[in-house]
Amino acid sequence: MIPSPNLSLSPPPSQSDLSREIKKTNMTQVANIPIIDISDDAQDQAQVARDLVDAAIEHGFIYIKNTGNDIPLKAIDAAFELSKKLFAAPLEEKQSCAIQQNNRGWTAMQYETLDPKNQKVGDLKEAFNFGEFINHKAQQPLPPSIASHESQISAFRDLCYHLTLKLNTLLGIGLQVTPPDFFTKAHLRTTGPSGTTLRLLHYPPAPTPPPPDTMRAGAHSDYGSLTLLFRLPPPNQPDTAGAGAGDGLEILTPSGTWEPVPVCPSGTEAAEAPPILVNVGDLLSYWTGGLLRSTVHRVVFPEGREGGGGERYSIAYFCHPAGGVRGFVGREGGKGSNGGVMTADEHLQMRLKASYLELYKDED
Numbered sequence: 318m319i320p321s322p323n324l325s326l327s328p329p330p331s332q333s334d335l336s337r338e339i340k341k342t343n344m345t346q347v348a349n350i351p352i353i354d355i356s357d358d359a360q361d362q363a364q365v366a367r368d369l370v371d372a373a374i375e376h377g378f379i380y381i382k383n384t385g386n387d388i389p390l391k392a393i394d395a396a397f398e399l400s401k402k403l404f405a406a407p408l409e410e411k412q413s414c415a416i417q418q419n420n421r422g423w424t425a426m427q428y429e430t431l432d433p434k435n436q437k438v439g440d441l442k443e444a445f446n447f448g449e450f451i452n453h454k455a456q457q458p459l460p461p462s463i464a465s466h467e468s469q470i471s472a473f474r475d476l477c478y479h480l481t482l483k484l485n486t487l488l489g490i491g492l493q494v495t496p497p498d499f500f501t502k503a504h505l506r507t508t509g510p511s512g513t514t515l516r517l518l519h520y521p522p523a524p525t526p527p528p529p530d531t532m533r534a535g536a537h538s539d540y541g542s543l544t545l546l547f548r549l550p551p552p553n554q555p556d557t558a559g560a561g562a563g564d565g566l567e568i569l570t571p572s573g574t575w576e577p578v579p580v581c582p583s584g585t586e587a588a589e590a591p592p593i594l595v596n597v598g599d600l601l602s603y604w605t606g607g608l609l610r611s612t613v614h615r616v617v618f619p620e621g622r623e624g625g626g627g628e629r630y631s632i633a634y635f636c637h638p639a640g641g642v643r644g645f646v647g648r649e650g651g652k653g654s655n656g657g658v659m660t661a662d663e664h665l666q667m668r669l670k671a672s673y674l675e676l677y678k679d680e681d
């Protein structure tokens with residue numbers, strides 16, 4: 318059953334144009350994404366749900382206060398340590414786990430092109446995708462340098478899984494879908510295997526000057542329903558405002574401008590850990606008739622910025638509904654096996670084919 322979100326929901330009033338203009342003349346306008354605390358069960362959950370939905374409608378991006386209640390801060394630190402270890406491993410080790418059409422494994426520098434229509438060369442990044450685990454065991458080869466951390470990776474995936482279930486539940490409540498747990502059920506592991514992927518990303522230090530026509534990650538929207546993004550603050554640099562704002566991640570605004578998304582937005586500078594960034598992906602946007610916005614984003618070289626040009630690590634958790642769930646009509650016009658409506662898996666395959674030209678070169 319396809320949910321029918323309450324389309325009479327109207328976006329919250331946006332910041333006045335005047336204040337935007339004033340800010341623009343003084344400094345880089347950073348994205349005005351709200352910070353929401355979903356970790357405090359004593360809060361009015363209906364209100365938290367409405368706040369989440371409002372942010373998902375207006376921005377498609379939401380900062381989740383990182384209190385450590387949902388994902389212990391130590392687990393995030395340990396995941397970054399693991400990522401550094403993995404990417405520092407010898408090339409042959411990573412090559413032995415090269416990405417397959419099941420979207421699992423290592424993608425070399427410039428192997429993926431997230432914006433194939435506009436990019437002349439692939440993204441200047443490498444990544445490692447972990448697909449679903451079964452009984453805490455990876456269903457794919459792991460590089461020897463991190464093989465002993467299999468249970469740690471599985472546990473981190475589980476923490477992300479539970480956080481996305483919580484977010485899906487709140488979005489269902491906030492949108493008043495019928496039944497309210499519609500999104501949650503579609504994402505339960507018991508509903509079936511899914512394309513959900515934990516992805517470690519490594520961007521090498523930016524060359525000076527950055528190569529022309531090259532992006533760290535080309536402009537794209539995410540393929541799944543929700544994405545969690547963990548980032549590290551750029552060293553030695555406040556990233557909240559000014560010419561050096563952000564770590565290179567930018568979102569496309571409805572007016573067509575790019576706005577940096579700081580790792581530590583204003584008000585969180587003193588927090589023990591940066592907030593977790595959540596964004597709506599294409600599937601959740603299609604499911605809600607476009608009400609929730611799947612915002613286009615990219616990672617640029619920090620041109621003219623003092624910090625952020627060094628090596629960069631991030632961790633993304635792409636949450637997908639069970640692969641057999643139907644109901645997706647892509648704006649790309651892809652056709653599913655039963656006419657115009659795709660399953661979650663069919664949609665994922667369509668998107669992977671567009672960004673991994675080499676991996677699918679032998680197919681039509």
Ligand SMILES: O=C(O)CCC(=O)C(=O)O
Nearest residue numbers: 518534539566616631633
């Ligand atoms: O590395 C980042 O900050 C963002 C990466 C991203 O958008 C993606 O992998 O989909």
Ligand SMILES: [Fe+2]
Nearest residue numbers: 537538539614
């Ligand atoms: Fe993305």
